[in-house]
Amino acid sequence: MIRFRIFAAAAVLLAAPAFAADAPVVEAPAGALRGEAVGGVNVFRGIPYAQPPVGRQRWRAPVAAARWDGVRDATRFGPACHQPPPRPGSIYSPAEALPTSEDCLSLNVWAPADARGAPVFVWIHGGSLVAGSGREAMYDGAALARKGVVMVSINYRLGVLGWLAHPDLGAESDDGVSGNYGLLDQIEALRWVQRNIAAFGGDPGNVTIAGESAGALSVMYLLAAPPARGLFHRAIAQSAYMISTPALRESVHGTPSAEEAGVALSRKLEVRGLPRLRAMDAQALTVQAALAGFFPLGVVDGRVLPAQLVEVFDRGDQAPVPILAGFNDGEIRSLRFLLPPPPADAATYEATIRAAYGELSDAMLARYPPDNLDEAMLATTRDAMYGWTAERLARSQTALGQPSYLYYFDHGYPAADDAGMHAFHAAEIPYALGTGAGTPPNWPVPPDTGAERALAAAMQDYWTSFARSGAPVADGAPDWPPYGESRAYMAFDGTPTPGEHLMPGMFELVETVVCRRRAHGGLPWHWNVGIISPPLPDEVDGCP
Template sequence: MLVVAAALFATQAFAGDPPVVNAPAGTLRGEALEGVNAFRGVPYAQPPVRELRWRPPVPAKRWDGVRDATRFGPACHQPPPRPGSIYAPDEALATSEDCLSLNVWAPADAERAPVFVWIHGGSLVAGSGSEPMYRGEALARQGVVMVTVNYRLGVLGWLAHPQLSAESADGVSGNYGLLDQIEALRWIRNNIAAFGGDPDNVTIAGESAGALSVMYLLAAPPARGLFHRAIAQSAYMISTPHLREAAHGAPAAETTGLELARKLEIRGLPRLRAMDPQALTVQAAMAGYFPLGVVDGEVLPAQLVEVFDRGQQAAVPILAGFNEGEIRSLRFLLPPAPADAAAYEATIRAAYGELADAMLRRYPPANLDEAMLATTRDALYGWTAERLVRSQTALGQPSYLYYFDHGYPAADEAGLHAFHAGEIPYALGTVDSTPPDWPKIPDTDAERRLAAAMQGYWTSFARSGTPVARAAPPWPAYGQARAYMAFDGAPQPGEHLMPGMFELVEAVVCRRRAHGGLPWHWNVGIISPPLPDGAAGCP
């Protein structure tokens, strides 16, 4: 039916004319780029302002006439970027509660092309689908329809509160940003054929909080069937608050909402809804509010680790990985260094007990900085990436692991070898569109070859579920050999990445889960609480 719709609704523009698409959502006029048609700022849901704040998204109504789609829509409300951050954009983002829009880049001759949906990162606090590094011209020229999505951030996107739950037909609150992502995927299912995309071949992809969102979508029953493959770059499978009960060292999400209102000295939902959205966003962040998904039994049925352990996630192929230097650009996640190697060893032994010898072998004190960087990297990103490919492999799905270990002069000189998000411009083909303080990627044949290979792998995975790149080695599935692809100057396949890493982190996580009162994310290494004694079923 949707294939027929594409033929009926798509309007072929004459040479030199802007492209016009008549989709089920309405008629759009976009911009013709070199071989690519771009449509920006397309609403997929109604503005969640005032009376719709903290409610599930409402599908956008079909508009009349021809809608201009040549400009990006505003970003969702977010605090100003951290001063000196390499991730800060070159100019302040225009923000609004009327931010639920998406952007489409399609090959000019697209017909049932694979669809690649990029979910931006930013800790669920910041970011936008309009950021130059996420723009889709390069991947569209590789034959995919690329879509970027805005979703509600911070307190406006993730707040849980008893009064909000009382308003809900399902008796739950929180997860509004995730519901936005699901609504965007519904819009794509219903409309993307008009742009030449195949609604039956959709890949969701993201980095950092975007990859956390990919995992939420894999776990969320309402998202089932809306996508067919997944790419998770630097995902982190951390513990998640429950709606009405304290769990794993975190208070109930509703309790956190009540405490935030107390800190802001605002009583009752009407006053919260009446507050200026940008002021609310900034004040909530300053008060220590940190957004995460909520285990509510409806959108997120259980902790991510539990969903994946039970095999209840979406059974789709996955491509997942992490970077050697994840924490080099995220040093705020590290505690102060110990005085010396002896202090480090004593602290590790006191915290990890019978697992201390394994910790010290894996993260030896000979170089304290590198040991601490690697400990946090593996606990957050390395363990998660391998857990994802192991879980999907267990479901019988083709699964592919990568390790990005690529450095270049500007990054290495800044002490940022293979830093967090450093793979994005290579995979998305945006090496000339990085933020202003990002270490400049040199324009060399070697860099271009690496970028071409990664784009080839990513787009072929979106096309068929198998990553293949021209003039690059075959990428073996993870399988029993625990195969992976390393990106270090050039793609290089290998087996059994970082032997012992996954098993060690899994043992720590298992014991913390069994204890029930401890989170299992960045409270590791020298700031780890005493590790609980071995529990039944834990290594």
């Protein structure tokens, strides 16, 4: 039950700025919080859900934050978790570097002022598990809260501080494992939601996890993680990528073990032993690890992540919840670092594809023809990472008997199209979350037109309706059919348009390549496709 009390400035219990007379105060199991009322939405920022993972707590599972006394000021965002400085000129870089700290495990809540038993929407930010924060303006929850949901955005440990595995860490763990600390943070945040969100007017029995890019990768991790079971009831994965994942103590799919990678990093940094690693300045360690090539990913440890994601989903061992998943037409247009150098000409491209793909080369060349090499390469990597993943998620949850909804974002507008970034990676976020005014400074700005506002309103309706009931419905927009046997999807271009069998042949082609690489055992599957593909392994039983 939500319980708000109005406090005069003289009654403030914590040293804080002067508060408005109508500042909302909520009494949650975690402690009392004073937030801010903005346009019919109560906002509570910087709420700690776990104790600071500093000192000897660095690289340990999160511990729930202790209940505090008095009324906590929740009008300011907490710091972001440590991350490298933003890349100048990137469309994803904020106006200025975010304040960072190891004391970063906080979350933010936007709730309708009159919320009672409202659906809960937990947003997990992207950023390659390296960067980002729940405080970014593009993840503001006010618009969705005005649609009737309680929105929560979370921070979780990033980079080396969130994803390092090392034999010494395993030795001191009760479970004998290491890595996945950022994922454990996400799970702890979901536990906090279960304990506390009713005090804000949310329903802990109706929680949707959602994220884009690395946030959507995290959604898949949570779907696969036994410790997360029962903490959420629906999932939204925007531009997820189901790539091969390192195992804790063995080399798999062409990737060294996670522990081996941790030991190699320690050698590169010339810092031996956990005490010395824990004594390093957190920001310096974060930057040096990134420069040394540390690439954060989840770790298949048999406990938090029991197996490769594809194996978990193939066995049907993932959480049996409804899903909404999709990808963007121009994913790679803003991620060109994922592409290899272009071939000299069309003949070189065709010869390279034929040498790598063997009997599948005709299918590859038909799907990704050499008449426009740039478009062929963009589409090859897009489909291998994002398109295949989105459809695989819809197929997998459908096989479990769960409602599943596939989307394809193909919306262009002048600023993006003129920059050669039609429907680029993350372009759907301002529409789905209603945060067009909060995009980063280098972001191609959509025009403020009735058509743009209508598309955004429809996407927000679909997203919040799915969170409410498991079925995406939008006022005045077409019905969104479940994926099902017809392989239905919703295209978002100028207006929402339903269709069937998106990109015929794409899923089957990528699935065959992935299946053969999995059977081979020594090859990763993700962006090493097209003209940089290793020779395709021979046909094996069980692969399409």
